[in-house]
Amino acid sequence: MKYADRTNFMKASEIRELLKLTEDPDIISFGGGMPSPHSFPVKIVEKIAKKVLEKHGPQALQYGPTEGITPLRELLIKRMEKTRNIKCNLNQILITTGSQQVLDLFPKILINPGDYIVVECPTYVGALTAFNAYQPNYIPVQMDEDGMKTHELEEKIKTNKDKQIKFIYTIPTFQNPDGVSLSLERRKHLLEIAETYDIPILEDEAYSELIYSGKPLPAIKSFDKRDIVIYTHTFSKVLAPGFRLGWVVGNEEIIRKIAIAKQGADLCTNMFVQFIAEEYVRSGLIDKQIPKIRKMYKRKRDIMLKALEKHFPKGSSWTKPNGGMFIWVRLPEGIDTKEMFADAIKAKVAYVNGTAFCEDGSGQNTMRLNFSNTDDNRIEEGIKRLAKLIKERL
Ligand SMILES: Cc1ncc(COP(=O)(O)O)c(C=O)c1O
Numbered sequence: 207m208k209y210a211d212r213t214n215f216m217k218a219s220e221i222r223e224l225l226k227l228t229e230d231p232d233i234i235s236f237g238g239g240m241p242s243p244h245s246f247p248v249k250i251v252e253k254i255a256k257k258v259l260e261k262h263g264p265q266a267l268q269y270g271p272t273e274g275i276t277p278l279r280e281l282l283i284k285r286m287e288k289t290r291n292i293k294c295n296l297n298q299i300l301i302t303t304g305s306q307q308v309l310d311l312f313p314k315i316l317i318n319p320g321d322y323i324v325v326e327c328p329t330y331v332g333a334l335t336a337f338n339a340y341q342p343n344y345i346p347v348q349m350d351e352d353g354m355k356t357h358e359l360e361e362k363i364k365t366n367k368d369k370q371i372k373f374i375y376t377i378p379t380f381q382n383p384d385g386v387s388l389s390l391e392r393r394k395h396l397l398e399i400a401e402t403y404d405i406p407i408l409e410d411e412a413y414s415e416l417i418y419s420g421k422p423l424p425a426i427k428s429f430d431k432r433d434i435v436i437y438t439h440t441f442s443k444v445l446a447p448g449f450r451l452g453w454v455v456g457n458e459e460i461i462r463k464i465a466i467a468k469q470g471a472d473l474c475t476n477m478f479v480q481f482i483a484e485e486y487v488r489s490g491l492i493d494k495q496i497p498k499i500r501k502m503y504k505r506k507r508d509i510m511l512k513a514l515e516k517h518f519p520k521g522s523s524w525t526k527p528n529g530g531m532f533i534w535v536r537l538p539e540g541i542d543t544k545e546m547f548a549d550a551i552k553a554k555v556a557y558v559n560g561t562a563f564c565e566d567g568s569g570q571n572t573m574r575l576n577f578s579n580t581d582d583n584r585i586e587e588g589i590k591r592l593a594k595l596i597k598e599r600l
Pocket of ligand 1: 239303304305306307330332377382410412439440441442447450451452
């Protein structure tokens with residue numbers, strides 16, 4: 207088979223490969239990025255699905271508009287204004303097959319081979335997987351406890367002035383993988399940079415509803431007067447990732463281009479699932495479910511933070527996220543988490559090595575720990591196993 211050149215850039219996600227090793231139920235896995243199955247409103251979905259079939263049966267089983275069904279888009283417009291102070295009209299929102307589809311369609315309409323994308327370092331590996339197919343170059347920008355270092359970003363933009371920097375990808379709220387949030391000051395600075403250098407921002411807020419402590423920070427999109435921010439969100443963390451339902455907000459021209467690209471990808475998003483989500487939001491069930499999810503994940507986060515404090519060796523540090531699903535751990539220099547992984551599997555514990563999220567291959571001594579998908583009573587045991595492994599290497 208003579209494959210297209212672009213396949214040379216398409217790397218298998220390290221995480222998906224690693225996860226195959228963690229199917230053994232004795233392994234305590236902090237590796238995947240999955241919501242807890244206990245967060246899924248199974249009974250509610252059962253009731254809603256029945257109602258949808260009774261009310262909208264044939265329509266829910268038919269093809270639908272590429273932009274998504276109007277009632278769901280209208281509800282999301284109202285909800286985003288209420289919860290995130292984001293204002294848009296019907297021509298500025300499109301329903302997608304997961305927010306992952308936005309991470310594919312957005313570069314599809316913007317990136318020529320060799321163009322540049324700014325990414326946080328570390329960043330969501332699924333975004334890199336999607337972007338890679340369009341053969342971009344990257345400008346990685348380091349993170350600290352206040353999110354992307356925007357001064358570093360500006361310097362890098364200045365030194366790459368002659369390059370086609372097509373967009374800046376950021377996960378400002380409870381970032382995947384490192385859990386931290388971009389500070390208010392930096393949110394403003396980031397937007398200012400985007401405006402000054404005329405580079406759009408792709409703002410991915412997949413985790414913003416999962417807040418457990420601290421004050422909520424505004425979406426960058428909420429103070430985007432020049433419509434330079436493209437905003438994406440998802441039902442995956444507050445309803446069910448298996449539904450594959452997300453959405454994107456942006457100026458009308460971009461949404462139109464994305465709609466055309468989406469026509470080529472899948473014609474429309476699953477109609478049945480859109481009707482279910484519409485009922486879930488309209489009936490207010492979403493607002494009853496989210497506090498339950500927050501309570502469950504807050505508890506898990508606290509158990510993990512306490513266990514890290516108790517068991518991890520001196521010289522290690524980790525983020526203390528106010529929300530989301532992840533803690534990012536930095537181990538003493540010299541420990542290579544990728545190399546340690548095979549021993550971790552033998553010790554029946556799993557994580558994802560930090561280099562998987564770093565486009566430039568940095569982060570050898572870092573790892574991502576997921577706390578949402580492990581039973582409360584196994585979290586401390588998993589951390590203990592990891593700590594033992596690390597101590598053996600010191
Ligand atoms: C930061 C981020 N963005 C987007 C996605 C894609 O999510 P989905 O396609 O389920 O909406 C994920 C999934 O974990 C994620 O972590």
